[in-house]
Amino acid sequence: MITALLMAAVVAASPYPGPRRHPARAGAPVAAVDQTLSDAEVRARVENDLSSIDVPITDRQWQALGPRAVPALQATLQDSSALPSRRAAAVAGLAAIGGAQARRSVLEAAEDEGQPSAVRTRAVRSAARFLSAQELSGRLTPLLRDPVHPAVRAAAAEVLARSAPRSACGAIRAQAEREGPARGTFARALERCGAAP
Amino acid sequence: MTLRAEGPRPLRVACAVALSTLGILALSCGSSSSPSPPGACVTAPATSAAPAAFQVVSLGRLSVGAAASFTVPAGTASITIVEQALSARADATFTDAGTLANTAVPLRITDPTGAVIFDVFTQPDASADPAATTKLPLLFDSSSPGTGTVTLPNTSRALELVAAGLAPGQWTLEVSDLAFVCSQASNCANGGGSDTGVYDVTVVLKPGDGLASQFPNIPDAGRLDVTFEFAAGPDPTLPTAATAPSDPDVQRLVASLGALLQHAGITLATVQFADVPASMAARIASGLDLSDSTTCGELQQLLATAPPGRQVNVFLVTGFVDGGLAPSGTQVAGVDGTIPGPATLSPSVQSGVAVSLVDLRHGSATTCRSSSFDPSCGADAVAYVTAHELGHFLGLYHVTEQTGTLFDPLQDTPTCPCQQCTSSRSQCADATPAPSTPHTMSQAECTASSTCSGGDNLMFWLFDSRRAIGTLTGEQAAVMRANPAVY
Numbered sequence: 001m002i003t004a005l006l007m008a009a010v011v012a013a014s015p016y017p018g019p020r021r022h023p024a025r026a027g028a029p030v031a032a033v034d035q036t037l038s039d040a041e042v043r044a045r046v047e048n049d050l051s052s053i054d055v056p057i058t059d060r061q062w063q064a065l066g067p068r069a070v071p072a073l074q075a076t077l078q079d080s081s082a083l084p085s086r087r088a089a090a091v092a093g094l095a096a097i098g099g100a101q102a103r104r105s106v107l108e109a110a111e112d113e114g115q116p117s118a119v120r121t122r123a124v125r126s127a128a129r130f131l132s133a134q135e136l137s138g139r140l141t142p143l144l145r146d147p148v149h150p151a152v153r154a155a156a157a158e159v160l161a162r163s164a165p166r167s168a169c170g171a172i173r174a175q176a177e178r179e180g181p182a183r184g185t186f187a188r189a190l191e192r193c194g195a196a197p
Numbered sequence: 198m199t200l201r202a203e204g205p206r207p208l209r210v211a212c213a214v215a216l217s218t219l220g221i222l223a224l225s226c227g228s229s230s231s232p233s234p235p236g237a238c239v240t241a242p243a244t245s246a247a248p249a250a251f252q253v254v255s256l257g258r259l260s261v262g263a264a265a266s267f268t269v270p271a272g273t274a275s276i277t278i279v280e281q282a283l284s285a286r287a288d289a290t291f292t293d294a295g296t297l298a299n300t301a302v303p304l305r306i307t308d309p310t311g312a313v314i315f316d317v318f319t320q321p322d323a324s325a326d327p328a329a330t331t332k333l334p335l336l337f338d339s340s341s342p343g344t345g346t347v348t349l350p351n352t353s354r355a356l357e358l359v360a361a362g363l364a365p366g367q368w369t370l371e372v373s374d375l376a377f378v379c380s381q382a383s384n385c386a387n388g389g390g391s392d393t394g395v396y397d398v399t400v401v402l403k404p405g406d407g408l409a410s411q412f413p414n415i416p417d418a419g420r421l422d423v424t425f426e427f428a429a430g431p432d433p434t435l436p437t438a439a440t441a442p443s444d445p446d447v448q449r450l451v452a453s454l455g456a457l458l459q460h461a462g463i464t465l466a467t468v469q470f471a472d473v474p475a476s477m478a479a480r481i482a483s484g485l486d487l488s489d490s491t492t493c494g495e496l497q498q499l500l501a502t503a504p505p506g507r508q509v510n511v512f513l514v515t516g517f518v519d520g521g522l523a524p525s526g527t528q529v530a531g532v533d534g535t536i537p538g539p540a541t542l543s544p545s546v547q548s549g550v551a552v553s554l555v556d557l558r559h560g561s562a563t564t565c566r567s568s569s570f571d572p573s574c575g576a577d578a579v580a581y582v583t584a585h586e587l588g589h590f591l592g593l594y595h596v597t598e599q600t601g602t603l604f605d606p607l608q609d610t611p612t613c614p615c616q617q618c619t620s621s622r623s624q625c626a627d628a629t630p631a632p633s634t635p636h637t638m639s640q641a642e643c644t645a646s647s648t649c650s651g652g653d654n655l656m657f658w659l660f661d662s663r664r665a666i667g668t669l670t671g672e673q674a675a676v677m678r679a680n681p682a683v684y
Contacts, residue, residue, distance in 0.1 A: 018293065048638075048639050083575060117555070121484060158483065184479025185430055
């Protein structure tokens with residue numbers, strides 16, 4: 001029934017065509033703003049990019065929309081009737097596009113205990129894209145003791161452990177102890193800090 | 198439909214030693230940038246839990262480059278081949294495509310007449326003929342390290358072959374993975390390939406119903422079992438296996454998922470609830486890290502915690518992240534393990550899909566009060582994403598991909614080509630000169646006319662709450678029903 005024949009010569013040396021739908025994730029440089037897009041096209045693309053089910057929207061795609069996309073993203077972020085996943089996606093877009101207004105929105109979302117957990121954790125992670133290690137320490141260390149969302153505490157610990165380990169690991173270890181049975185949520189951060197999770 | 202709660206189960210992954218002693222996974226298992234040792238993080242090969250009426254052929258332990266044969270009876274509805282790594286490197290590096298996860302996929306499949314059903318080297322040029330993939334007997338276009346699956350039929354041509362009767366007799370497959378393909382290819386980077394992979398290979402043959410219907414040999418209806426795996430972590434507001442049976446949002450999710458699957462003639466049959474192992478749930482409490490796409494990645498290790506059985510596993514997580522600080526490319530609502538998934542073989546590093554449950558509670562007391570499907574109701578939105586990912590697991594691709602230049606391999610699915618369906622054609626990915634940021638197809642553009650459609654299809658790449666109704670075509674439904682997970 002079963003034959004197991006070792007193939008002597010499998011194929012001639014032709015090129016493998018590569019996958020079509022799953023390109024390698026590239027560390028692409030910052031994209032230039034696409035000035036050819038009309039305001040309506042920018043709004044339409046924002047709408048698209050917030051609605052993706054499982055196709056990642058890259059930084060380059062957000063950055064190509066430029067500052068004109070910021071008001072629409074801010075509106076989604078503040079829209080309590082919008083699905084939390086869309087609001088979190090808006091945070092990702094704001095962080096990728098950058099600029100003072102966008103960054104302020106991201107930081108406010110991270111600290112706003114009234115925002116959904118998913119929005120805040122995305123904002124916490126996004127803050128590391130534009131704050132220095134010292135600034136991150138100042139903004140995120142208080143979130144290690146966030147009274148509302150355990151995931152926000154864990155995300156803050158991970159970001160601090162990556163970006164400001166020297167100043168933050170002590171506080172991370174201390175908070176991990178306070179987490180008690182939920183100490184495992186700090187596993188990634190503790191690994192970065194060189195501590196047993 | 199049966200609802201049953203299950204308690205936590207121990208991990209069944211090769212990294213379990215590291216997990217039990219250190220409580221960690223990926224740190225001990227390497228990453229996509231530093232290749233893992235051969236065999237790292239893969240599960241012990243699962244055996245098929247297909248129904249007794251199905252034929253399961255275990256081809257055993259085979260090295261890449263080896264050929265093996267199996268007998269296909271007359272009237273077979275589908276052929277599924279699953280390669281499960283016993284020892285394989287983590288990735289392969291090509292001079293042009295870069296470093297890719299070491300996808301497990303046969304090199305070639307031939308039928309008893311000698312006709313080549315599949316050859317990994319002969320992917321059609323979609324730019325020359327967008328419908329080229331519909332004419333293939335089998336399309337494979339997925340990343341699937343560790344465990345790779347192909348299921349025939351998944352194209353229009355394959356549905357024709359099944360309708361006419363798949364050639365009965367001895368079929369042959371050649372075991373392979375991307376590292377082996379690389380070692381045979383002219384565009385392999387120096388040291389980027391390998392011919393040492395070893396796989397456990399299983400073939401699952403689903404019998405046809407022998408009835409003359411729109412799709413002869415493929416049953417007009419079927420049943421699908423689903424296990425929801427909760428990874429809520431310490432957040433008390435999120436459901437667990439214990440609370441799910443009485444949680445109205447979970448119940449709405451299940452009911453809406455069932456309604457969406459009915460579009461394919463599939464009845465959601467046995468539904469079970471389970472909890473992801475506590476250490477894993479805690480680790481991913483602030484999001485599942487997708488930065489490592491190898492068998493050691495968190496997604497693959499999460500999928501590997503699935504219970505044995507023929508059910509499809511839906512892991513409900515709190516979101517997705519990419520190494521904590523990396524680019525925004527992980528802001529997605531769901532991910533499939535592979536297209537298709539290793540149906541009836543669980544657990545493996547590809548045994549299921551992961552879906553974000555962050556929307557589950559949204560609108561619980563408002564929009565979710567209506568009896569009909571409402572995409573602005575969070576539970577319905579999660580159901581939609583779950584159905585979409587299950588569509589991938591059962592073999593479906595996006596009807597129109599993001600840029601409107603790639604389409605699924607089915608002829609009856611509506612398409613939405615960028616060049617025809619957008620007013621800004623110079624921005625299309627296939628325009629000359631190539632735009633720096635290609636246009637992406639919207640649901641508005643793709644519900645505009647009979648030639649620009651598909652935006653309301655379950656397998657469109659977007660979920661637009663104003664237009665998403667989850668339609669499926671006859672061929673899509675047939676592909677789903679032909680999958681051995683459907684019985």
